[in-house]
Structure formats: C-alpha cells, structure tokens
Amino acid sequence: MEIEENSGSWVLGIETSGDAAGCAIGYIDGVEENSSVESSIAESAKIVSSEEIWEPQKHCENLIPLIKQMLNTLDVLEVNNSALNSADGAELKNFKPDLIAVNVGPGLYTGLRVGIATAMFLAYGWEIKCLPVSSLDLLAFQIHRQQFHRQQIQPLTQLPSQTNAQPSATTIVEAKHSSQIPAQSNNQTDALVMSVIDAKRGEVFYNIFDSPFSETEFLPAELKRGVAQPDELVGLIKNSTTESQATKNILCVGNGAVKYSDTFSSAGFEVRDSNEPLAETLIHFAAQTKNLKTQGTKNINTKTVEIETTDTKNGNIDVKNIIPLDPGELQPIYLRRPDIG
Amino acid sequence: MTNPTIVLGIETSCDETAAAVLADGKEILSSVVSSQVDLHKAYGGVVPEMASRAHIEMLLPVVEEALKNTPKNTPPLTAVAATNGPGLIGALLVGVSAGKALSLALNIPFIAVNHLEAHLFATFLDEPDIELPLVVLLVSGGHTMLILMREFGKYEVLGQTLDDAAGEAFDKTARALGLGYPGGPEIDKLAASFEGEDNIKFPRPMLSSAMLSASSFLEGEAKEKKGGKRKDKSDKLNFSFSGLKTAVVNYIRKAEQNGTDISTPAVAAAFQNSVVEVLSKKTVLAVEQFGAKAVCLAGGVAANSQLREEFQQLGVPCYLASREMCTDNAAMVAAAGHWHLMRGDTSELNVSVYPSLKL
Numbered sequence: 225m226e227i228e229e230n231s232g233s234w235v236l237g238i239e240t241s242g243d244a245a246g247c248a249i250g251y252i253d254g255v256e257e258n259s260s261v262e263s264s265i266a267e268s269a270k271i272v273s274s275e276e277i278w279e280p281q282k283h284c285e286n287l288i289p290l291i292k293q294m295l296n297t298l299d300v301l302e303v304n305n306s307a308l309n310s311a312d313g314a315e316l317k318n319f320k321p322d323l324i325a326v327n328v329g330p331g332l333y334t335g336l337r338v339g340i341a342t343a344m345f346l347a348y349g350w351e352i353k354c355l356p357v358s359s360l361d362l363l364a365f366q367i368h369r370q371q372f373h374r375q376q377i378q379p380l381t382q383l384p385s386q387t388n389a390q391p392s393a394t395t396i397v398e399a400k401h402s403s404q405i406p407a408q409s410n411n412q413t414d415a416l417v418m419s420v421i422d423a424k425r426g427e428v429f430y431n432i433f434d435s436p437f438s439e440t441e442f443l444p445a446e447l448k449r450g451v452a453q454p455d456e457l458v459g460l461i462k463n464s465t466t467e468s469q470a471t472k473n474i475l476c477v478g479n480g481a482v483k484y485s486d487t488f489s490s491a492g493f494e495v496r497d498s499n500e501p502l503a504e505t506l507i508h509f510a511a512q513t514k515n516l517k518t519q520g521t522k523n524i525n526t527k528t529v530e531i532e533t534t535d536t537k538n539g540n541i542d543v544k545n546i547i548p549l550d551p552g553e554l555q556p557i558y559l560r561r562p563d564i565g
Numbered sequence: 566m567t568n569p570t571i572v573l574g575i576e577t578s579c580d581e582t583a584a585a586v587l588a589d590g591k592e593i594l595s596s597v598v599s600s601q602v603d604l605h606k607a608y609g610g611v612v613p614e615m616a617s618r619a620h621i622e623m624l625l626p627v628v629e630e631a632l633k634n635t636p637k638n639t640p641p642l643t644a645v646a647a648t649n650g651p652g653l654i655g656a657l658l659v660g661v662s663a664g665k666a667l668s669l670a671l672n673i674p675f676i677a678v679n680h681l682e683a684h685l686f687a688t689f690l691d692e693p694d695i696e697l698p699l700v701v702l703l704v705s706g707g708h709t710m711l712i713l714m715r716e717f718g719k720y721e722v723l724g725q726t727l728d729d730a731a732g733e734a735f736d737k738t739a740r741a742l743g744l745g746y747p748g749g750p751e752i753d754k755l756a757a758s759f760e761g762e763d764n765i766k767f768p769r770p771m772l773s774s775a776m777l778s779a780s781s782f783l784e785g786e787a788k789e790k791k792g793g794k795r796k797d798k799s800d801k802l803n804f805s806f807s808g809l810k811t812a813v814v815n816y817i818r819k820a821e822q823n824g825t826d827i828s829t830p831a832v833a834a835a836f837q838n839s840v841v842e843v844l845s846k847k848t849v850l851a852v853e854q855f856g857a858k859a860v861c862l863a864g865g866v867a868a869n870s871q872l873r874e875e876f877q878q879l880g881v882p883c884y885l886a887s888r889e890m891c892t893d894n895a896a897m898v899a900a901a902g903h904w905h906l907m908r909g910d911t912s913e914l915n916v917s918v919y920p921s922l923k924l
Contacts, residue, residue: 284658288665288914295669320670333614334655337621341662344625349670552625562614 233322235269236291236346237506239276240339241331241359241421242479245286246503248274249294249321252511269511273297274504283338291342295319320350323548325506328356329557330429330451331421336556344551353548355510358557359501360431360449363419365512366505367477367496368433415473415494418461420480423451428480429559430457451559454484458491513548568640572906573667574899575628575645577660578652578680579707580604580611582623583895584631586639590903591693595634596889596896599623606746610736611706617655624663631895642673644911646902649677650922651707657918665914674911676902680893681924684863685714686904687890687897695884696858700851702844704872705864705893706732706747709804709844711851712924717904720924723851724802731840732866734806738836741814742829753869756837759830767812767839772846775801802851809839837871845875852881859884867891 232253239246250269273294277286298319326343329336347354421429431449452460461474476488477499485495569588576583585596601619605611647664650657661677668675684703689695700723701712709732710725729737732749739748744755813836820827848860859882866872868888876883890897905911 284662284665285915285917288662288669292669292914333617334658337617337655338658338662341621341624341659342666344621345628345663345666346670348625348628349667552629556618556621558618562612562618564608564612564615 233510234319235355235507235510236321236324237274237503237510238287238291238324238326238339238343239501239503239506240283240287240335240342241327241329242335242500243280243332244276244278244500245283245290245335245339246274246276246501247287247290247294248503248507249298250274250504250507252507269507271504271507274502276500276502281334283335287338287342291346321352323353323355323510325355325357325510326554327359327362327501327506328554329359330423330559331359332424333556333558340554340556344554347551354551354554355506355513355548356554357506357509358431358449359421360419360429361433362501362505362509363421363478363499364417364431364433365509366501367417367475367499369505369508415475418474418476418481418493420454420457420476420478420484420488422478422480422483423560427451427453428457428484430480432461432474449559454480454487458487458493462491570643570903570906571640572676572899572903573628573631573642573645573664574678574683574895574897574902575624575647575660575664576680576683576893576895576898577620577624577656577663578648578650579656579893580616580619581893582620582627583893583898584624584628585895585899586631586635586642587896587899587903588639590900590907591690593690593896594636594639595631596894597627597631597634598889598892598894599627602747609740609746611653613653613655616653617659620656620659624659628663628667642671644668644674644676644902644906645671646676646678646898646906648680648683648898649912649916650919651680652918652920654918654920657920661916661918665916669914674906675914675916676905676910677912677916678898678901678905679922679924680898681708681710681712681922682720683897683901685712685720685861686900687863687894688861688884688886690890690896690900691886692884695861696882698855698857699859699861700848700855700857701861701863702848702867702876703864704731704844704862704866706730706736706749706866708864709806709866710924711802711847713851713855713857718908722924723855724800724804724847726804726806727800728805728807729810731804731806731844732864734810734836734840735866737810738813738833741810741817742832744829744833749866749869752833752837753871755830755833757870759828759834761828761831763835763838765816765831765835767809767816767835769839769843769846770805770808771800771803772843775847775850802847802854804843804847806840809836837869841869841871841875844872845879848876849879849881852879857881862886863891865892 232251235250235252237248248271250271252269275290277290279286324343324347326339328340343354416432416434418430418432423429429451474493476493476495479500481488481495482497488495572587574585574587580601581598583598586594588594601616604615604619645664645668647660648657649661665675681703685701697714697716699714701714703710703712707730709730711723713721713723735752736746736748739751744751813832816832817827852860860879861884862876863886868891873885876885
C-alpha cells in the first residue's frame with residue numbers, strides 16, 4: 225500500500241461472522257505517531273457508509289450487492305470534505321479502498337468463509353491488502369469503544385446494565401475530543417470484558433480482555449481464546465480468579481452471551497443484551513493500527529514482518545503492529561476441528 | 566481485430582479446487598486443478614467441512630496460478646464464471662463468493678454456472694463440431710444421467726439414477742474390497758489386470774426389463790408422433806446401482822462364511838462389467854429412441870478405461886473428452902460461462918448457490 229505521508233486511508237469493512245452480512249466504508253486520517261491507544265480510540269475513523277443485513281445464511285446473496293451499492297454511492301458522493309477532495313477523491317469514479325478489514329472469526333464457518341473469500345478476491349482484484357480481525361477482539365473493542373464514548377457523559381460504573389445504542393457515524397465524529405480524554409484507570413470497578421460467541425452444539429467461543437487490546441492475565445495461556453460449554457467456562461473463570469480480580473465485574477458480550485445469559489447471569493456476570501460485531505467497528509479497529517500508514521520514512525517492511533495478530537498467547541495484542549496481509553494469506557480462525565460426520 | 570473474450574472459470578463444487586482461463590470459449594489458456602483426494606482418503610469419501618476449508622485455503626493460489634500461466638500477451642479478463650450448483654453448499658459458497666468479488670473488483674460480468682451443464686461443455690472443448698441431437702452419458706461420483714441435447718442450452722434428462730451414482734458404487738465397492746479411495750481408478754486398474762475366467766456374474770440392475778420393453782417403448786414414440794398419447798416415462802433409461810453394490814458385499818460375505826478365498830481382481834472385473842454393460846446398453850437405447858446423431862461421455866467415471874473402450878464400439882459416433890476434461894475442472898466452467906456471456910445471460914450479484922441444482 226502506498227499512501228503519502230499524513231494522507232489517510234479508505235477502508236472497507238466486511239463482517240459475516242454471525243447472522244448478518246455487514247459492510248462499511250470509512251476514512252482513517254493519518255494518525256500522529258505518538259498518540260496513545262486511549263486517545264486514538266476517540267480519534268477513530270469517519271464512517272461514510274455502514275449497513276448490516278440481518279438474514280441468517282444469506283451472506284452470499286446479500287454481501288456483494290451491499291458492497292456494490294456502497295461503492296456506487298461513493299462514486300456519486302459529493303462531500304465538502306478535504307479527504308474526499310484529495311487526489312483520491314478526484315478519481316471517485318473508480319473508487320477503490322486502500323485496505324479491507326475483515327472479520328476472520330471465530331464464528332459460523334459458512335458465513336465466515338463467504339466474507340473472507342469476498343475480502344480475499346476483492347483485495348486481489350484491487351491489488352490491496354487485508355487486515356484480519358478476530359471476532360473476539362472486535363467484540364471487546366466494540367464494547368470498550370461504546371463505554372469510552374459514554375464515559376464522556378457519565379462514569380463507567382454508573383452505566384445502565386444494558387444498552388442497545390450503537391455509536392452512529394455522527395456521534396463518533398462529534399465525540400472526537402482527544403485532548404479531554406482521561407487515561408483509562410485500572411481501578412477495581414473496571415469491568416473485564418468477555419467476548420462470547422455462539423459456537424452451536426452447546427458451546428461458545430470466548431476470550432477475556434482487561435482493556436481494549438489486552439487479554440487478561442488471570443487465565444492460563446492455554447485456556448485463552450477457546451471453545452467451551454458455557455458452564456465449563458464459568459467454572460474455569462471462577463477457579464482462575466484471584467480475590468482482587470473477583471471484585472471486578474465481568475461483562476459478557478456477543479451472541480453467545482445472550483444465548484446463555486442465564487448461565488452467565490447466575491454466575492454473577494453482567495450480560496449485554498445486544499452486541500453483535502458491526503462492520504463499522506472493523507474500520508475503527510483498523511484505525512488503531514499504525515501500520516496502515518506505511519510512511520516512506522518508517523522502517524516498516526510488510527513483506528518480512530509476520531505477526532500473528534490473533535494468536536497472541538500472553539498479554540497484549542499489539543494492535544499498533546497488526547500488519548495488513550496479502551489477500552492469499554487470509555485464513556479463517558476456526559478454533560475447532562472439522563466435523564467428520 | 567477485436568480482442569478475444571477471456572473468461573476465468575472457478576470450480577469448487579466438490580473436492581477439486583480449480584481455475585482456468587479460456588479464450589473465445591474454445592482455447593484453454595490455462596487450467597489448474599488442485600485435488601483434495603488425499604485429504605478425504607482416510608474417510609473413504611468427501612468430508613464437507615474439510616472440503617470447504619481446503620477450498621478457501623487453495624482457491625486464491627489456484628486462481629493466481631491460472632492467471633500466471635496464461636500467455637504473456639493475454640488481454641485482461643472479460644468475465645468471471647463460477648459453479649453455483651449442484652454440489653456441497655459450503656464448497657460452492659467459497660467459489661461463488663470469490664467469483665462475485667473478483668468480478669466486482671475488476672468491474673466485469675459474473676456468470677453463475679450449472680456444474681452439470683459445464684460437464685456437457687467439456688466435450689465441446691475437445692470436439693467443437695459434434696452433430697446434434699446428442700445423447701450425453703454424465704457419470705460421476707454424484708451423478709448418473711442420460712441427457713438429450715437437441716441444441717445448446719436445451720437439455721432433456723432422459724434418465725438418471727434412482728439411488729447411488731455410478732461413481733459412488735465404485736467407491737463403495739472398492740471399500741468393500743478393501744481398496745483405496747477414490748474407488749474408480751482402483752477398480753479400473755484391478756479389472757484391467759484380471760485375466761481369468763469370467764465366472765462371477767453380478768446383476769445388471771434395471772437392464773433386462775428395459776431391453777424387453779424397448780420395442781414397445783419405441784411403439785409408444787411412434788404413436789405419439791401420430792398424435793397418440795405416449796405412455797408415462799418409464800424407468801427404462803433410469804439407473805440403480807445400490808443393489809449392485811449390495812450384491813458385491815453379499816458375495817464377499819458369503820465367501821467369508823464359506824471360508825473360500827475370493828479373487829479381488831475377479832470381483833472388481835465382474836462389478837465393472839456390470840456397470841459398463843448397463844451404462845452402454847442404456848445409452849444405446851436412448852440413442853435409438855431419440856434418433857441421436859452422436860454420443861458423449863462426461864463426468865469423472867468417463868475416465869474409466871473399459872467404459873471408454875465400450876463406447877467406441879456403440880455403432881454411433883462417440884466423443885470422449887480427455888480424462889482431464891472428464892473429471893471436475895474449471896475450463897468447462899469457463900466454457901459454459903462463455904456461452905452464456907455471448908447470449909448476454911450474465912448473473913445478478915445476489916445470485917445464490919443451489920446444492921441440488923437441476924440441469
């Protein structure tokens with residue numbers, strides 16, 4: 225990807241890990257080099273277009289027409305925006321993004337593969353790269369983002385226990401006050417976030433996060449990011465939590481959390497009613513990775529650096545160093561062996 | 566001189582990941598097939614989820630290879646065609662999603678192709694000037710059907726299997742005989758090596774009654790031409806291979822109970838004799854009944870040597886696609902796609918996949 229210094233990137237987000245076929249197009253400004261993760265959460269991206277079509281097992285039918293419709297809209301869009309009026313903007317007739325951020329799972333395999341095959345071959349045709357994002361990371365990031373923006377209004381601890389408000393493009397742009405953002409504190413009232421995705425057959429895919437990009441330390445590494453039955457998972461957490469951690473609230477997000485809300489609620493965890501990964505969150509997630517801006521002056525060699533963005537075994541997901549991949553390198557995250565039937 | 570029409574074909578309906586580039590519907594510029602046979606071997610059949618996983622892993626490299634293998638001065642792609650059925654749903658979804666995406670990125674048409682129709686086009690890639698009407702015997706692991714082709718795009722299924730496909734019978738019989746997967750080539754090899762007496766006789770399912778009633782059926786045809794009512798389409802051109810497989814299994818079991826040794830090559834040969842005789846004789850019946858000018862063999866089982874030999878002695882001009890074109894490949898998908906493209910018959914991007922798509 226060749227992007228001039230300080231120029232931004234157009235990103236296409238593709239989300240098919242659940243029942244929805246989702247697509248979003250957004251613009252990421254050039255991020256200042258030493259902005260912290262916390263401040264750049266607010267920095268985010270400008271979402272130009274974002275839509276989910278909630279129709280189970282219809283990803284193949286719905287996704288590509290949705291993407292085409294969005295690209296067409298962009299082709300005729302007249303926006304008094306410096307980004308859109310830039311050199312890129314002059315060629316909007318042949319609009320193509322600079323990057324595709326795609327949810328690579330875990331999730332429902334069939335839909336997942338539709339999204340990944342789509343991202344792969346769009347990127348191949350456009351000769352651009354793909355940013356693979358795990359659905360578990362994405363969910364945790366999404367809830368952190370929502371809380372972060374709400375924090376501007378009220379403290380996290382006073383949040384209502386359920387919300388279905390999704391940040392719209394407008395509120396995101398309006399909420400951009402990076403200078404006023406307080407650093408995230410590590411006090412005990414902070415909730416741990418557990419992404420829980422329905423894996424069918426009575427199991428869930430899960431991972432637990434301390435902060436947007438940091439997996440918790442308290443689970444043994446080999447038990448992180450896995451697949452388990454909900455009550456197994458609860459037992460696992462209860463056994464692994466230290467006393468101080470036990471005072472932390474565990475906030476469960478995702479369709480698996482909703483499906484097994486009884487199990488998680490009776491364990492004392494908080495369950496968010498509605499929190500499916502959205503395509504636009506993929507673009508905000510992409511905005512966190514500094515490698516999107518491969519300035520000529522930086523020593524970033526995307527060919528030689530290989531970082532398993534989602535296989536981080538211990539500690540932090542180094543989101544700032546997630547490397548966009550060539551489309552052929554995209555692979556779904558299954559977390560389960562194939563059914564031999 | 567106008568640029569040739571260049572179509573990329575994508576095939577992921579079962580256990581082959583394939584891509585091919587075709588110029589003007591007839592010249593194969595490249596054809597790449599990545600077979601998953603080794604993956605599924607241990608399970609004695611195609612495991613759908615494993616197939617889907619292999620497709621998404623292999624498809625981009627295969628497409629890349631196909632495009633790279635084209636001659637240097639090849640013009641850009643005109644269209645992308647991909648199989649959207651029949652086949653395994655998860656496998657089909659990978660190829661169709663990929664094909665749609667590439668067509669959108671390159672801003673060229675997408676054409677969803679029926680896998681069965683693609684098999685019919687395979688023969689024409691080798692022999693463009695076959696006289697119609699034509700009877701095609703399509704035999705593979707998933708299908709066994711006799712098709713009447715009066716013109717391109719107009720197909721009539723004259724008969725098909727009521728239970729197992731011929732290729733399936735080969736696989737199951739091979740398993741009963743302790744042979745490897747896929748069963749077709751194994752049995753083919755063994756049968757060819759068999760030189761003894763033809764002592765074992767397995768049934769010819771649904772053949773004798775068809776032969777007996779062939780004349781009365783022809784009378785029915787004649788009546789119809791005179792304005793009379795034709796009898797219901799009977800089973801004369803249908804097939805059934807499940808019973809044949811059972812006969813083989815019973816033969817083996819009986820030998821085991823009696824403590825007698827069986828000759829695996831002899832059983833393989835006897836089984837194959839039965840399949841080939843049924844397939845050939847029913848094809849002849851179809852040719853006679855519908856006045857076909859030629860016959861074609863298509864599908865994976867069309868690679869069977871005895872069947873190919875037999876078809877050359879049917880007494881009608883017979884066209885045998887090369888073995889590469891008989892088994893699943895993407896050149897045939899591109900060929901069918903090209904034909905539809907020339908008729909302006911391209912697909913909407915919301916087109917679905919159809920695991921049980923009919924011809």
